[in-house]
Amino acid sequence: MRQYLQLCQRIVDEGIWVENARTGTRCLTVINADLEYDVGNNQFPLLTTRKSYYKAAIAELLGYLRGYDSAAQFRAIGCNTWNANANENQAWLDNPHRKGEDDMGRVYGVQGRRWQKPDGSTLDQLAKIVSNLSKGIDDRAEILTFYNPGEFELGCLRPCMHTHTFSLLGDKLYLTSYQRSCDVPLGLNFNQVQCFVLLALMAQITGHKAGKAYHKIANAHVYENQLELLKLQLQREPYPSPRLTINPEIRSLTDLETWVTTDDFVLHDYQYHPAIKYPFSV
Numbered sequence: 001m002r003q004y005l006q007l008c009q010r011i012v013d014e015g016i017w018v019e020n021a022r023t024g025t026r027c028l029t030v031i032n033a034d035l036e037y038d039v040g041n042n043q044f045p046l047l048t049t050r051k052s053y054y055k056a057a058i059a060e061l062l063g064y065l066r067g068y069d070s071a072a073q074f075r076a077i078g079c080n081t082w083n084a085n086a087n088e089n090q091a092w093l094d095n096p097h098r099k100g101e102d103d104m105g106r107v108y109g110v111q112g113r114r115w116q117k118p119d120g121s122t123l124d125q126l127a128k129i130v131s132n133l134s135k136g137i138d139d140r141a142e143i144l145t146f147y148n149p150g151e152f153e154l155g156c157l158r159p160c161m162h163t164h165t166f167s168l169l170g171d172k173l174y175l176t177s178y179q180r181s182c183d184v185p186l187g188l189n190f191n192q193v194q195c196f197v198l199l200a201l202m203a204q205i206t207g208h209k210a211g212k213a214y215h216k217i218a219n220a221h222v223y224e225n226q227l228e229l230l231k232l233q234l235q236r237e238p239y240p241s242p243r244l245t246i247n248p249e250i251r252s253l254t255d256l257e258t259w260v261t262t263d264d265f266v267l268h269d270y271q272y273h274p275a276i277k278y279p280f281s282v
């Protein structure tokens with residue numbers, strides 16, 4: 001929580017205004033932020049200075065791991081975050097590759113699970129990583145990347161948290177996640193939860209202890225219409241971090257693909273300040 005608040009304060013104190021052509025809303029921006037989550041010691045990085053809808057963040061991660069490509073699939077597991085980008089962005093609505101209502105195109109999990117190869121077959125990045133890590137192998141390229149510039153025009157948005165590198169050292173699994181663009185009031189609240197849960201889940205299904213997750217952000221910003229609310233949030237005193245319990249019956253990638261729901265993730269001792277509804281720029 002402290003590192004999140006420090007980043008928010010840094011943006012308020014040192015941020016520079018940058019026009020944004022895609023959304024038409026300018027952003028107060030800083031470059032480079034390094035966040036760290038102690039997954040092994042269950043220091044769950046959930047916001048306490050406002051109510052956080054952490055189950056939607058976990059559902060979004062599950063959708064990515066399953067290779068979902070439709071906002072309807074995300075809604076069905078408790079996540080509404082893709083409705084606007086799939087159905088309200090004019091550039092995507094005008095794109096001939098969009099396959100109709102709720103289609104997101106070839107984004108995130110589609111690239112992670114079904115990367116298109118030149119010979120017409122597809123590559124499952126996640127299955128390879130799970131298979132290697134389960135055998136204790138780290139080939140120094142256990143990389144899950146959603147970033148495929150050759151297919152940007154086939155998707156509704158370029159991935160923001162785009163690459164996850166897994167590393168084995170001693171008896172622990174580590175994660176380094178890279179994010180090119182970060183909406184600090186809205187997106188980061190979700191992305192922190194996702195880095196933490198991704199490492200915890202991958203450690204659990206591959207039979208390793210979890211170490212730390214390192215979250216590296218290039219462009220961290222606050223949209224102009226969010227700034228006053230963020231200053232209000234910054235006046236609040238944080239509560240102690242809650243703890244997260246993950247169902248120990250989750251043991252494989254197939255489990256994640258088939259029966260896992262957000263009910264398999266239980267939060268303990270979550271104390272929070274009232275919700276703040278931040279504007280969302282499409």
Ligand SMILES: Nc1nc(=O)c2c([nH]1)NC[C@@H]1CN(c3ccc(C(=O)N[C@@H](CCC(=O)O)C(=O)O)cc3)CN21
Nearest residue numbers: 053056081082085183186187189190276277280281282
């Ligand atoms: N401008 C923008 N910011 C983002 O953070 C973002 C995008 N676009 N587009 C793609 C995804 C979608 N994401 C989203 C979208 C909506 C919420 C959101 O509305 N969160 C609310 C309520 C969540 C709920 O009720 O489930 C929140 O208070 O956190 C969060 C992340 C993150 N990404």
Ligand SMILES: O=c1ccn([C@H]2C[C@H](O)[C@@H](COP(=O)(O)O)O2)c(=O)[nH]1
Nearest residue numbers: 022158160161181182183187188191
């Ligand atoms: O997981 C996510 C997904 C998206 N965001 C934010 C970051 C930006 O504000 C927008 C994407 O806009 P671009 O013009 O494509 O950079 O969505 C996030 O913070 N986290």
